[in-house]
Amino acid sequence: MSAPLLEVDGLHVTFSTPRGPVHAVDGVSFSVGAGEVLGIVGESGSGKSVTLRAIPRLLHANAAVSGQVRWRGADLHAMPAEQLRKIRGGQIAVVFQEPMSALNPVLPIGLQIDEVLTAHTTLDTPARRKRATELLGLVGIASAATRLGQFPHEFSGGMRQRAMIAISLAAAPALLLADEPTTALDVTIQDQILKLLLRLVAELDMALVLVTHDLGVIAETCDRVAVMYAGRLCETGSVHDVFLRPRHAYTSALLRSMPGEGAARSMLVPIPGQPPRVDRQIPGCAFAPRCTFVEDRCATERPRLTPQGEGHAAACHAAARVAEAAS
């Protein structure tokens, strides 16, 4: 396997809030290879969206970020702003959850595509216009030429998300970061958008990082998956391995709480309790208070991410017992 496109290494994000610091991302590491589809899954508040936004340095001044994010070997968090700007949108593009708020309400869609082309290509005005029309066609928006002059509020929800994808793809990036791209949409539209994303990733040979709370989406679309809980990475591996042979108690519990997927067709088991508050450091395993496999050291000793086989790792003291229970 060639060197990965993107390597996230020991990423920490701490937000300063009026009520003190909040550790939203706590030592997350993973990598994405060319053309690979990685899913990041977790409940809301697990830090998955923050992780995604931290990659191209989109977080605001109230977020303290440490760790390395290497893009083709260069640390995005250490490089000069102008170099980073060329990578953003040009090589790494982002799709947000809410197209209605992510598209600028007062600018026509055509301009919102055009400015990406202006920033990252040397195309002249007619060529950019032609390219913009092609892009709308590519994402399945009919009568593209008219649509270019229209504003976001004149589009339907699904069309807006298609438009945002078109904007993100404009400069032919090598990696697409998608933050819950289907959550704000109707169920029927969700499926269309997901299929569109997968088709484009395959056609354009892009890598994709897909953040979602939906294990079903992961199972359908991803090559590999990273499971997050309370700002920490619990488990990572191929979708096949993680879903069929979970090695982290949280992954296992999550799979059993979802209908239709994962560990056998058994009874749905909800996870008792609430995710912990992340406004103070947790010394042991963050999942310990809700865990059915909990042992003494879980409360005091933080489990490290340890290999569980080829490309599969989990951060669980009880990995062996979780494996036993799953089989």
Added chain:
Amino acid sequence: MKRPPAPLLGGLTILGAMVAFAVAPGLFVPYDPLAFDFTALLAPPSWAHPFGADQFGRDLLSRSIAATAIDLQIALFATIFPGTLGTLIGLLVGWYGGIADAIFGRLVDLVVTFPFLVLVIAIVAILGPGLANMYIAVTIVGWVSYARLMRSEVMVQKNGEYVAACKVLGYSTPRILFRHILPNAIRPVLVYAVTAMALAILLGSSLGYLGLGAQPPEAEWGVLIADGKNFFTTAPWIALFPGTVIVIAGLGFSLTGDGLADLLEVKR
């Protein structure tokens, strides 16, 4: 409730001092504010006369302190009269809606078309200069802001469950309006009124300066400045110090208003 922030405390301190000067000026004035002193004609600021003296040798610190009462009165009356009228109209229009509301809407559109100061000046011109007529003019023009605030607040409150409960209990409309809705809806109006007092001070002193507000020999800060304007190049302190006093008084009201808005979490 949060801890009162420093600007609010600063504002309240200024207002406290103003009230003290207005209530008992005799305790603070070093000289008789009206006494001519021909040994101190146009005296520059000194330890004896910290603000200097005017062309008749009157001590300007004493005159500024003595003028506080009138300016504080302006701040209060130029808000209470339009505030009360506006609150009543807003309360009724918000409650009854319908045609009353439509007429109210047109009336508001009309009043805001006239520049506030121009309309006040025009009315004062017709009624004649003086504080009483200034209050009438400010009331005719100024009620609109209060009424608009009150109306939108009442529109929210009247759908509240406590109002439904009052109706079920068979309370009379006046009782519901004045005993129940008014106390719940008045907070934004009160906060606005404090900020409006800063504007009232500026308006009152401007009219005083133009000769349309307080009339000499009534001591009012704008009138003091108008007295000093002909000496501005030779004896700038005559206008400078009363002017600074107006700025500080204005700050007192606006800091208090902003602070209260933050504290009571009133959106503006």
Added chain:
Amino acid sequence: MSRGTWLISRLLQMLPTFLLIGIAVFVLARLLPGNAVEAMLGERGTDEAVARLTARLGLDKSIFAQLMAFLEGVMSGRLGDSLAFRIPVTRLIGERLPVTMMLTGLAVAFALTAAVPLAFVAALNANRWPDLLIRGVFQVGLSSPIFYVGLVLLTVFAAWLRLFPVGGYGDTLGEHIYHLFLPAMTLGLSFAAIVMRNLRASILGVIHAEYVDFARAKGLRGSVVLLRHVMRNALIATVTLVGLEIGSLLGGAVITETVFAVPGVGRLMVDSIFARDYPVIQALTLVLAVFVSLAFLVTDIVQMWLDPRVGR
């Protein structure tokens, strides 16, 4: 509804507005207590003169007939003669109005030149020292009466440093700007404070908007993000404010023109009050109100141009 229809209906709304302004000004003039004509003439009021003026102003007719005559006069541009200057009020105002427009225009230009960049500096440094300094200075500006600011600038820059004339208007455009420089600074100060405060708040509202993050994620240059995505959206709210504040600016012009002896309609208004020149006061009130309603119209059109959601 298309934008064209929106625009036409907005223009048609001006007609009832003008009519209501006319009626309001008429009613206002009837507030004059006692015998209006005697009040107007003051010491000049012999019985014969009172009778003549009463007839000339049509005050011996019914109220309704007077209103109709007044409105008819307004529509045909006849607003009576100035009692003090003995020339038609329209001519008097026509000569003075451009001066006030020039003053107000310069004040707006100065204020926006200062307020827009400072609002950005303040918002981008929210609650750090540049923000606190800018807000503090403007807070003081907002609490300073116009006549006082004018007197201070007049003394320092005109009387002591002799950089500017102490008053007047001059003859050429350059002279106009030179003469109106200090008055426009005076008039623009509180306007700048209000715009700065409002724009700072709207920038802070916009700067964390998702579409600004998305614009950054697209790899746009910082200037493009700031101007096209932050500023344009923040200005939408501020444009409305600018329109609403035109009235305060004209009110401020009355005081500014008095302090700096600028021969505009504001000074004319104050002079007319002391001369009991009621036809001029009445006509000025009318003209300024019409001017403000036109300013509201322009604001709405700019708003429509800035915000595609308006009128669709």
